[in-house]
Amino acid sequence: MARLARLALDEDEVGRYAMQLSAILEHVDAVRRLDTADVPPTAHPFPVENVLRSDTERPSLDREAVLAQAPVAENDRFRVPRIMGEAP
Amino acid sequence: MTASPAPELGSLAGIAASVRAGERSARAVLAVSLDRVRELEGDLHCFNEVTVEAAEADADAVDRLVRSGLDPGPLAGVPVALKDNLCTVGIPTTCSSKILAGWLPPYDATVVSRLRDAGAVAIGKTNLDEFAMGSSTENSAFGPTRNPWDLGRVPGGSSGGSAAAVAAGMVPLAFGSDTGGSIRQPAALCGIVGVKPTYGVVSRYGLIAFASSLDQIGPFAITVADAALGLEVIAGHDPMDSTSLDRPAPSLLATLDAGVSGLRVGIVADFLSEGSECGDAVVAAAEALAVAGAKVDQVRIPDLLLGLPAYYVIAPAEASSNLSRYDGVRYGLRVDGPDTETMNARTRGEGFGAEVKRRIMMGTYALSAGYYDAYYGQAQKARTLVIRAFEAAYRDFDVLLTPTTPSVAFPFGSKVDDPIEMYMCDLCSIPSSLAGHPAASVPFALSPEGLPIGVQVLAPALGEAVMMRVAASLEAAAPREARGPVSP
Numbered sequence: 376m377a378r379l380a381r382l383a384l385d386e387d388e389v390g391r392y393a394m395q396l397s398a399i400l401e402h403v404d405a406v407r408r409l410d411t412a413d414v415p416p417t418a419h420p421f422p423v424e425n426v427l428r429s430d431t432e433r434p435s436l437d438r439e440a441v442l443a444q445a446p447v448a449e450n451d452r453f454r455v456p457r458i459m460g461e462a463p
Numbered sequence: 464m465t466a467s468p469a470p471e472l473g474s475l476a477g478i479a480a481s482v483r484a485g486e487r488s489a490r491a492v493l494a495v496s497l498d499r500v501r502e503l504e505g506d507l508h509c510f511n512e513v514t515v516e517a518a519e520a521d522a523d524a525v526d527r528l529v530r531s532g533l534d535p536g537p538l539a540g541v542p543v544a545l546k547d548n549l550c551t552v553g554i555p556t557t558c559s560s561k562i563l564a565g566w567l568p569p570y571d572a573t574v575v576s577r578l579r580d581a582g583a584v585a586i587g588k589t590n591l592d593e594f595a596m597g598s599s600t601e602n603s604a605f606g607p608t609r610n611p612w613d614l615g616r617v618p619g620g621s622s623g624g625s626a627a628a629v630a631a632g633m634v635p636l637a638f639g640s641d642t643g644g645s646i647r648q649p650a651a652l653c654g655i656v657g658v659k660p661t662y663g664v665v666s667r668y669g670l671i672a673f674a675s676s677l678d679q680i681g682p683f684a685i686t687v688a689d690a691a692l693g694l695e696v697i698a699g700h701d702p703m704d705s706t707s708l709d710r711p712a713p714s715l716l717a718t719l720d721a722g723v724s725g726l727r728v729g730i731v732a733d734f735l736s737e738g739s740e741c742g743d744a745v746v747a748a749a750e751a752l753a754v755a756g757a758k759v760d761q762v763r764i765p766d767l768l769l770g771l772p773a774y775y776v777i778a779p780a781e782a783s784s785n786l787s788r789y790d791g792v793r794y795g796l797r798v799d800g801p802d803t804e805t806m807n808a809r810t811r812g813e814g815f816g817a818e819v820k821r822r823i824m825m826g827t828y829a830l831s832a833g834y835y836d837a838y839y840g841q842a843q844k845a846r847t848l849v850i851r852a853f854e855a856a857y858r859d860f861d862v863l864l865t866p867t868t869p870s871v872a873f874p875f876g877s878k879v880d881d882p883i884e885m886y887m888c889d890l891c892s893i894p895s896s897l898a899g900h901p902a903a904s905v906p907f908a909l910s911p912e913g914l915p916i917g918v919q920v921l922a923p924a925l926g927e928a929v930m931m932r933v934a935a936s937l938e939a940a941a942p943r944e945a946r947g948p949v950s951p
Contacts, residue, residue, distance in 0.1 A: 380783060380827040381790070381804070382820055383812030392821060395882055399825055402883050403772040406841045409848075416843030417850060419676050419706070420662045420899025421924070426705040440569040446797035453792050455803045 466612045466913070466949035469632040472496065475541050475689045478635065479582065482529065482540030489525035489540030493518055493584055496542035499633045500586065506951055507609050509628040511547045513587035514554055518542070521584045528582075535582030538696055543578060544628045544637040547588035548595055549680070550669035551575055558671050559603035560593045562814030563795045572669025573704070574638060574680050574697045581696045586634060589624030593816045594786065595645055595673045597621050598888035601879050602818045610653060611951045612914055616872040619649030619888075622683070626653040629683045632948030636693050637683045642674050643774050644867075644892025646681045647904040651867035651917025654906045654947045656690040656934065657683050659892075661924050662899030663708035665694075666701030674781035675706075677774075677896050685947055687905065687935045691715035694927070713927045723936045724756030726929070729860035731921075732761045733768060734891045741866035741916050744908040748918040749864055751940035752933065762860065766852035769845045770894035775886055776829050776842035777897070782819075783826025789814065821882060850898045857923045862933050865891045867904040867917035891919060901927045905937045906946040915945055 377384045377392075384392070442448040447455075472478065472495060481487040500513055525535045545551065548558045550568035557563045571579075578585065592602035600608040600623030610618040611631040618627040622639025626649035629637045639646045641659035650657025658681045665680045672678060682693030698712035730749050735742035753759045791797035791810030798813050800806035815823070829838040856863060869890055878885045895902040901924070904917040918937060922930035938946075 376824045376828055376831075377820075378808075379831065380823050381787075381807045381811055382815070382823065383805075383808040384820070388820070392824060395821060396825060396828070398883055399775065399821075400828075402886075403776050403838065403842070406769065406772045406776055406845050407837050409769070409841055409845055411841060411844035411848075414844040414847050416840060417846040417897075418843060420850075420897075421708070423663070423706060423708075428702055436569050441793075444566060444569070444794045446791060446795070455792055456800060456806050457802045 466951055469948035469950045471948060472632065472635045474686065475538060475635055475684070475692050478541050479537055479539040482525065483534060485529050489522035489584060490519065492540045493522040493542055493586070496586055496634055499631070503631050503633065503951065506614060507611060507627050507631055508606055509544070509589055509608055509624040509631070509633060510587045511557055511559060511590050511605055512555055514585065517554065518584050518586045521579065525582050525584065537581050537692065538578065539582035541583045541636055542586050542634045543583045544587055544589050544625055544634045545575065545585055546591055546622050546625050546639045548591060548640060548671040549575055549638065550671065551585070551588065554588065556588065556671070558594045559591045559605055560814065560816065560819070561604045561796060562789045562810070566795050570669060573666035573701045575669065577697050589622070589628055589637065591624060592621035593819050595621040595640055595642055596782070596818050596822055598644070598648055598885055599878065600624065601875065602816055604816055607875060610872050611947070611949050612654060613872065614951050616874050617652065619652035619872065621645040623649045625683050626650055626655060626657065629653070629655050629685060630947035630949060631951070635684060636689060638680060638697070639683060640670055640678055640680050641896065642677045642778060643896050644889040646683065647867050647892045647902055647917070647919060648888055650683055650904040651915065652872040654915030654945060654949070655683055655685055656687050656903065656905055657681065658690050658694055658903045659895070659901060660694060660698060660927060661901045663706055664698050664713065664927070666704040666707050668701055668703035672785040674778040675785060676781060677778060687931060687938045688716065688719055691719055691931050713925065715928055715931045718928050718932055719935050721932050722755060723752050723933055726757045726862065726933065727860045728752050728757045728759045728933070729762040729856060729863045730759065731767065731863050731865045732763050733765055734865040736869070739869065740910050741868060741870060744916045745864050745866050745918055748907050748937050752936060755936050755940070762856055762863070764852050764856050766848045767894040770849050770897055771886065771890050773842040773845035773849065774889070774893045774897060776838050777846065779822040779826035780829045780839050781826070783823045783830065786819070786823055846897045849894050853894070853898050853900065853923065861929055862926070863921040865919045865921065867891060867919040871910045871914040871916060895921050900924055901930055903930055903934045905934045905941070907937055907941045909942070909945050
């Protein structure tokens with residue numbers, strides 16, 4: 376689960392979270408066991424549909440200001456380490 | 464140790480009237496507020512950052528408007544505090560997380576600009592449980608906030624810094640966010656008023672997302688009238704938030720003193736546990752409303768108890784998705800690695816605290832192939848059952864009453880090792896969050912040990928006006944010593 380969530384954990388954490396998550400799952404089990412045959416799901420309290428804005432140009436965030444907050448930026452881009460599989 | 468009453472800054476309307484009339488400068492009001500912060504911040508740790516220079520500049524701008532004969536607005540010169548998950552241009556916004564330490568947002572939250580446009584003066588960013596996940600502020604990466612009623616106890620959370628700052632008289636108005644109770648629970652534990660509006664009444668633009676279908680911004684204040692004014696100022700449609708309701712801001716102050724005569728008030732019996740001081744306060748509150756002319760009855764709504772387990776699937780699921788953006792690429796912390804995936808995982812492993820990691824993993828699990836239907840799908844259906852249960856109850860009642868919290872403020876460390884025990888704090892506040900309904904906590908009584916107890920008023924969607932009327936009646940019936948401001 377930690378790998379799927381991109382979380383690097385140490386051994387201690389893995390043991391502790393495994394225990395706590397089991398307890399949480401047990402607690403929310405009432406939901407899993409619920410008979411909901413005729414109940415539709417709610418994703419959102421008030422269904423608001425097709426919210427559109429007029430198709431006009433607006434200034435977006437300033438590029439310099441945004442890149443100034445990046446851990447590493449280069450040539451107007453965010454710089455990241457090697458992506459897996461690429462040549463180094 | 465017991466708290467003693469603190470000097471009051473006066474009502475928001477009083478402060479604004481004197482500043483608008485030029486009788487008192489915004490700068491002088493700010494000085495009183497900052498003096499109180501200097502006196503108590505060392506004990507309480509309400510703030511991640513106090514922005515003295517920016518506040519002085521904002522106060523001077525208000526004073527210049529007054530001198531040139533212009534009206535700075537309904538909150539002219541009112542010092543306010545902002546939860547540190549509301550984006551503020553050029554002022555660090557951290558969510559009390561190491562992963563965002565030092566981040567300077569390139570834009571203001573809509574709420575922040577509306578407050579400035581109304582003449583308010585923001586004095587700083589308040590402490591919270593990391594990414595608003597928690598009920599005690601013990602999950603802050605920068606250390607907990609203390610409760611001004613008893614420094615050995617938590618102020619509640621996640622908006623604990625905002626609640627404690629108002630309760631200690633540092634500011635007369637503060638803002639927080641509420642996902643499952645994060646405004647109402649700390650308001651109750653700190654003896655002040657806290658309001659979660661109907662979902663969509665206040666823009667979430669610039670509120671750092673935790674669970675997008677639940678998050679709402681709302682006010683903290685000493686009195687119901689001040690909370691109502693604070694909410695009127697920030698409410699209203701915003702095209703920058705596609706879930707913002709396209710309707711005018713609710714009018715609350717106009718009907719605040721209309722009383723409760725003839726209103727049907729339901730006490731939710733499912734949340735009254737035998738011999739609990741918080742349950743006793745609800746019964747006393749209902750009696751006070753009956754004396755004021757309301758028709759009071761008990762009601763059983765057992766499906767509301769599905770709220771807690773449903774919430775602890777839905778909120779982590781939405782959080783795991785929202786927090787995937789903290790990947791060490793565009794902002795915040797980066798811990799390097801030989802490749803991008805390792806960099807992502809190391810950054811997140813080091814940058815997030817324990818509760819955030821727990822919820823991300825819980826949410827990832829609930830959304831993963833093979834478990835999605837059993838957990839997330841089922842929780843969404845349980846959410847429908849909660850909404851239906853409310854619908855049925857509101858056919859017979861105009862408002863519902865519950866305790867805000869199952870217990871008064873608890874000592875530091877007493878729940879921190881047991882996530883479930885901590886989650887139980889939100890038992891009474893979660894159902895309205897899932898339904899998107901408004902809810903307010905009003906200080907109503909003191910426990911035998913002298914700690915404040917809040918009563919929660921629930922109303923159907925967009926029922927803010929009637930909810931605040933009931934809240935005002937409760938306030939009128941409550942003993943003065945049950946609410947702040949207090950000195951630790």
